[in-house]
Amino acid sequence: MDKKIRxxxxxxxLDGHDRGAKVVAAALRDAGMEVIYTGLHQSPEAIVEAAIQxxxxxxxxxxxxxxxxxxxPKVLELLxxxxxxxxxxxxxxxxxxxxxxxxxxxxxxxxxxxxxxxTEIIKWLKENVKTGKKRVKVQKKRxxx
Amino acid sequence: MKSLNKFLKDILKGSKPAIARAITIVExxxxxxxxxxxxxSSGKAYYVGITGPPGAGKSTLVNAIAKLLLKxxxxxxxxxxxxxxxxxxxxxxxxxxxxxxxALNKNVFIRSMAxxxxxxxxxxxTKDVALVLDAAGMDYILIETIGxxxxxLDIAQVCDTTAVVGAVPGWSYPIIKTIATTGDGVDQVVxxxxxxxxxxxxxxxxxxxxxxxxxxxxNELIEERIRADLHKRLTTQPGLKKIIDDIYNRRRNPFDVxxxxxRNSGFxx
Numbered sequence: 242m243d244k245k246i247r248x249x250x251x252x253x254x255l256d257g258h259d260r261g262a263k264v265v266a267a268a269l270r271d272a273g274m275e276v277i278y279t280g281l282h283q284s285p286e287a288i289v290e291a292a293i294q295x296x297x298x299x300x301x302x303x304x305x306x307x308x309x310x311x312x313x314p315k316v317l318e319l320l321x322x323x324x325x326x327x328x329x330x331x332x333x334x335x336x337x338x339x340x341x342x343x344x345x346x347x348x349x350x351x352x353x354x355x356x357x358x359x360t361e362i363i364k365w366l367k368e369n370v371k372t373g374k375k376r377v378k379v380q381k382k383r384x385x386x
Numbered sequence: 387m388k389s390l391n392k393f394l395k396d397i398l399k400g401s402k403p404a405i406a407r408a409i410t411i412v413e414x415x416x417x418x419x420x421x422x423x424x425x426x427s428s429g430k431a432y433y434v435g436i437t438g439p440p441g442a443g444k445s446t447l448v449n450a451i452a453k454l455l456l457k458x459x460x461x462x463x464x465x466x467x468x469x470x471x472x473x474x475x476x477x478x479x480x481x482x483x484x485x486x487x488x489a490l491n492k493n494v495f496i497r498s499m500a501x502x503x504x505x506x507x508x509x510x511x512t513k514d515v516a517l518v519l520d521a522a523g524m525d526y527i528l529i530e531t532i533g534x535x536x537x538x539l540d541i542a543q544v545c546d547t548t549a550v551v552g553a554v555p556g557w558s559y560p561i562i563k564t565i566a567t568t569g570d571g572v573d574q575v576v577x578x579x580x581x582x583x584x585x586x587x588x589x590x591x592x593x594x595x596x597x598x599x600x601x602x603x604x605n606e607l608i609e610e611r612i613r614a615d616l617h618k619r620l621t622t623q624p625g626l627k628k629i630i631d632d633i634y635n636r637r638r639n640p641f642d643v644x645x646x647x648x649r650n651s652g653f654x655x
Contacts, residue, residue: 244414245475245500270476275500280483287489291482294496296406325403 244372246274247297251288252281253316256306261333265301268359269366285315293325298370304334309344317348329370333357394423400461400523402495408522409497412514418641421514424521425639431463431520435541437533438551444530445484447551452488455526461493463519465512467531470500472598477501481530495519501531513544612653619647 250266252259259281266276277295279288292300300320304312313332320326333353336344341352350369353362396404411420434451436444445466452462466481477500488494499515516527531541533550542548560578564571586592623629632638 266478270471270478271474273475275470275477275479277482277498278478278480279489280480280486283486283489287486290402290490291496293403294406295498296410323403 246299246366246370246372247277247295248274248299248301248366249277249279249288249292249295249297250301250303251279251283251291252303253283253285253288253312254304254306254308255282256304256308257281258305259303261305262301262303265303265333265359265362268363272363272367274366285312285319288316289319289323289325292320292328293323297328298372299366300328300330302330302332302334304332304336307335309334309336310340313344313349314347331366333362390423394420397424397518397522398427405495405518405522406497408518409515412518413499413511418645421517422639422641424517425641426636428517428520429634429636431516431524431527433516433527433529433545433547435545435548436528436530436551437541437548440532442551444532444551445481447549448481448528448530449485449488451528452485452494456488456491456493459493460525461523462495463516463522463524463527464488464494464496465499465515465519465527465529466496467499467501467512467529469532470502472601475502495522495524516544616647616651616653619651623647 246269248266248269250262250269252262263278266278269276277291277297279291283291288300288302300316302312302316309332313330316330320328320330329350330348331351331353332344332349333355335355336352341354344352351365353365393404393408397408408420408424436448436451438444448464448466452464455462464485466479466485468477468479468481470477479498479500481498482489482496485496488496497515497519499512502511512529512531516529519527529541529545533541562571562574562578564575566572583592586595620626629638629643633640633643
């Protein structure tokens with residue numbers, strides 16, 4: 242069976258505007274991905290823990306509260322601490338262009354601004370996400386030694 | 387081989403990243419190497435199924451049950467199964483939303499699963515995923531699936547105890563008192579059926595549901611033929627009772643037995 246792209250979609254922090262996150266989650270599902278939606282008000286710790294337990298390939302954060310410069314780096318830091326950097330982090334929301342550049346420098350793989358067509362997000366994910374397939378195969382090979 | 391042993395050790399001692407990776411492997415691989423190794427350490431967990439229609443409160447109940455079991459110092463594995471869309475192959479898994487207060491508890495492991503190919507609401511692979519959690523030392527495994535009507539049987543087959551959650555009566559689930567022998571209330575049932583039909587037709591849900599059913603029908607027809615043959619082979623297997631006793635006592639594992647029967651059947655895998 243094909244390994245599906247697994248994505249965790251989360252709304253961190255205090256902002257309660259989840260329409261965008263839900264639209265994206267549904268679009269990714271319709272593109273054949275398995276999307277885990279965690280709901281509102283998630284702490285970076287809870288997001289990273291969920292991402293590890295769900296063994297996702299991607300974390301997608303939706304932030305419209307202005308807290309992006311705190312939350313994205315915190316999530317990246319926790320992933321590093323938990324040795325789960327293979328999980329890539331993307332995001333969307335109201336993020337000024339300057340901040341986008343800074344965050345992408347810090348290790349956020351891609352940020353999508355308001356008005357991005359969902360097709361663009363899907364295309365980017367399909368091109369850039371290495372699913373666990375490779376990892377699983379490696380595991381198998383090692384086992385056979 | 388050393389890395390597999392280390393990996394196994396990590397799973398058995400309950401390392402969450404190791405459990406998570408093991409589940410991914412089990413979910414995507416048709417290779418049973420890992421399960422065969424884990425099987426020996428399984429059989430200690432108690433399996434509880436929670437099933438019912440969408441919106442009935444299954445996740446909320448699972449969350450509440452888990453919290454109570456945590457107070458009893460139990461370790462809990464939760465498998466939340468949601469349906470895969472038969473057309474896109476994708477799935478939206480939203481059960482974690484109701485379980486956020488368990489997210490960081492070290493004695494809880496939650497995994498969302500898409501039903502993928504399985505039609506009964508319970509993913510074929512659920513049993514294998516449960517086995518991983520069982521071997522990893524969970525005391526309870528709570529399996530949550532959507533089920534309405536006959537489908538509950540599917541989960542009851544996997545679980546030791548199965549609870550069926552009903553929805554609160556309301557517009558979407560009308561409850562009509564009827565006495566079929568006297569005909570009381572039957573007119574109301576017919577009115578509601580017709581109402582429901584009009585709603586399904588208008589919203590386009592009737593067409594999409596019927597197409598999904600046709601897809602499933604083809605799949606069923608294929609599976610039926612193969613299943614009947616293999617079932618006969620299993621039930622007529624010499625010494626079957628002894629084989630099952632051996633598996634129960636962890637002297638053999640079901641994967642090897644299944645493989646042997648499959649090989650003899652001529653279905654080459």
